Amino acid sequence: MLRNAKSGDSLPVIEKDIDQDRINRWAKLSGDFNSLHVDIEFAKASRFGGTIAHGPMSLAFLNELMMECFGKGWVTGGKLLEVRFVAPTRPGDKIQITGTVTSVEKKGNDLVCNCDLFIQKQTGEKTVVGKSVARTSEEN
Amino acid sequence: MTDEKPELLFSDLPVGRSFRPLAFQVTQQLVDEFMDTVGDRNPLYSAAGTSIAPPGFAAIYARLSYLQDHTMPPGGVLAKQEFEFHNSIRVGETMYVTAKVIESRIDEKQRKRVTFFIEAKGQDNVLISEIRLYAIWPK
Numbered sequence: 001m002l003r004n005a006k007s008g009d010s011l012p013v014i015e016k017d018i019d020q021d022r023i024n025r026w027a028k029l030s031g032d033f034n035s036l037h038v039d040i041e042f043a044k045a046s047r048f049g050g051t052i053a054h055g056p057m058s059l060a061f062l063n064e065l066m067m068e069c070f071g072k073g074w075v076t077g078g079k080l081l082e083v084r085f086v087a088p089t090r091p092g093d094k095i096q097i098t099g100t101v102t103s104v105e106k107k108g109n110d111l112v113c114n115c116d117l118f119i120q121k122q123t124g125e126k127t128v129v130g131k132s133v134a135r136t137s138e139e140n
Numbered sequence: 141m142t143d144e145k146p147e148l149l150f151s152d153l154p155v156g157r158s159f160r161p162l163a164f165q166v167t168q169q170l171v172d173e174f175m176d177t178v179g180d181r182n183p184l185y186s187a188a189g190t191s192i193a194p195p196g197f198a199a200i201y202a203r204l205s206y207l208q209d210h211t212m213p214p215g216g217v218l219a220k221q222e223f224e225f226h227n228s229i230r231v232g233e234t235m236y237v238t239a240k241v242i243e244s245r246i247d248e249k250q251r252k253r254v255t256f257f258i259e260a261k262g263q264d265n266v267l268i269s270e271i272r273l274y275a276i277w278p279k
Contacts, residue, residue, distance in 0.1 A: 025177040060196030064180040075228040
């Protein structure tokens with residue numbers, strides 16, 4: 001849990017390996033069997049040159065990070081804003097999900113913590129960018 | 141497996157169109173599959189008797205809410221997404237998810253832009269989440 005957060009603090013880093021098996025399992029879980037994700041030959045011939053991970057899986061990763069930072073408070077007031085998919089994630093990528101606290105404001109007994117979030121590949125290329133707003137208490 | 145549902149086309153998505161509510165049951169099996177797939181081992185999702193649904197489920201039920209009777213035509217792009225979480229939902233409960241088209245237009249680059257507003261409520265009508273999904277529609 002994020003305690004006494006202040007502007008400029010780095011968020012924890014979550015690391016994931018992306019492979020075709022994980023993409024296939026997300027397809028089954030979400031019901032999204034778009035050929036770009038699961039059909040290797042089709043995807044090879046596409047403008048992506050190979051399969052890519054589902055965008056919503058990245059949203060699940062961002063939520064994992066927010067739950068690690070803010071616990072149950074995330075599901076009772078958290079906001080993910082302006083989440084944009086700026087580059088595809090592919091099998092073989094190792095990604096990091098993290099961010100930075102941009103401001104903390106006191107509102108009543110709570111602290112409102114604003115963060116910039118991003119997912120990046122091992123090369124440093126960002127795949128997803130966004131912002132979050134979460135309420136937390138000074139004790140948390 | 142043949143999917144005989146028709147494609148959901150841009151012409152099917154005028155502003156104001158709403159979709160029938162999706163009943164999304166949060167089972168422990170679904171949660172376990174989610175945890176395995178995402179690699180998210182948060183104990184809040186597997187605490188005996190008190191486990192809650194991962195908020196990442198929102199990324200799944202948002203899409204399903206407008207594709208119950210249609211398939212997604214290939215080539216679409218998820219441009220942006222926003223989530224507001226209001227309440228947790230316990231494992232074993234059912235959410236009812238409704239989607240409505242709030243923007244449908246051709247932009248200056250002739251791209252077909254569609255925005256959905258999606259709302260998930262619990263069995264007792266408690267608001268769980270609100271989602272805005274901005275897509276570029278393929279056809």
